[in-house]
Amino acid sequence: QQPVQSPQAVILREGEDAVINCSSSKALYSVHWYRQKHGEAPVFLMILLKGGEQKGHEKISASFNEKKQQSSLYLTASQLSYSGTYFCGTAETSGSRLTFGEGTQLTVNP
Amino acid sequence: GAVVSQHPSWVICKSGTSVKIECRSLDFQATTMFWYRQFPKQSLMLMATSNEGSKATYEQGVEKDKFLINHASLTLSTLTVTSAHPEDSSFYICSAARDARPADTQYFGPGTRLTVL
Numbered sequence: 001q002q003p004v005q006s007p008q009a010v011i012l013r014e015g016e017d018a019v020i021n022c023s024s025s026k027a028l029y030s031v032h033w034y035r036q037k038h039g040e041a042p043v044f045l046m047i048l049l050k051g052g053e054q055k056g057h058e059k060i061s062a063s064f065n066e067k068k069q070q071s072s073l074y075l076t077a078s079q080l081s082y083s084g085t086y087f088c089g090t091a092e093t094s095g096s097r098l099t100f101g102e103g104t105q106l107t108v109n110p
Numbered sequence: 111g112a113v114v115s116q117h118p119s120w121v122i123c124k125s126g127t128s129v130k131i132e133c134r135s136l137d138f139q140a141t142t143m144f145w146y147r148q149f150p151k152q153s154l155m156l157m158a159t160s161n162e163g164s165k166a167t168y169e170q171g172v173e174k175d176k177f178l179i180n181h182a183s184l185t186l187s188t189l190t191v192t193s194a195h196p197e198d199s200s201f202y203i204c205s206a207a208r209d210a211r212p213a214d215t216q217y218f219g220p221g222t223r224l225t226v227l
């Protein structure tokens with residue numbers, strides 16, 4: 001079942017923060033986050049496994065609340081290069097395929 | 111590490127012809143490769159999952175005889191769109207995973223834009 005992402009789109013000014021949410025109606029094994037720029041393939045950001053993981057790299061971090069079947073991606077002090085569409089992919093078990101959300105379009109303006 | 115390449119980057123063909131797209135994992139062995147299709151401003155739709163040396167597993171609604179997948183080695187998978195028609199025009203993206211478990215990290219190729227005239 002396809003996860004639900006919110007918001008669908010967000011526009012920021014450089015330096016502002018943003019949160020993107022990914023929710024599922026089913027229990028999840030893992031949540032994957034990708035960023036895709038127009039006309040390019042998705043780029044892997046991070047994977048979170050059940051157990052309530054939190055991860056971060058530079059100014060992008062994410063959390064996974066397995067009780068709520070929800071993951072959030074946090075972008076702090078956004079940069080122009082953060083612009084793109086962010087997809088979450090979810091897996092219900094280690095053996096199940098990823099199902100991607102509809103994506104959240106993030107635009108960072110100067 | 112974890113670089114995946116696709117060839118060609120784009121292709122324009124006439125209706126009725128067949129098109130082959132290659133997906134290669136350049137610096138790791140990919141036990142599993144995935145083929146996705148993406149329409150403009152839409153999400154990634156999984157078409158099929160392929161494991162080296164075995165038949166691909168197709169998602170519901172994907173025609174096996176139209177979208178032929180061959181996973182000949184741990185570094186190469188090919189997708190052949192047979193008798194392509196304009197409705198097959200799309201962005202085709204492959205991904206590769208080191209492990210056999212689909213839920214493990216997938217690394218995506220740069221995609222192939224197919225236009226069928």
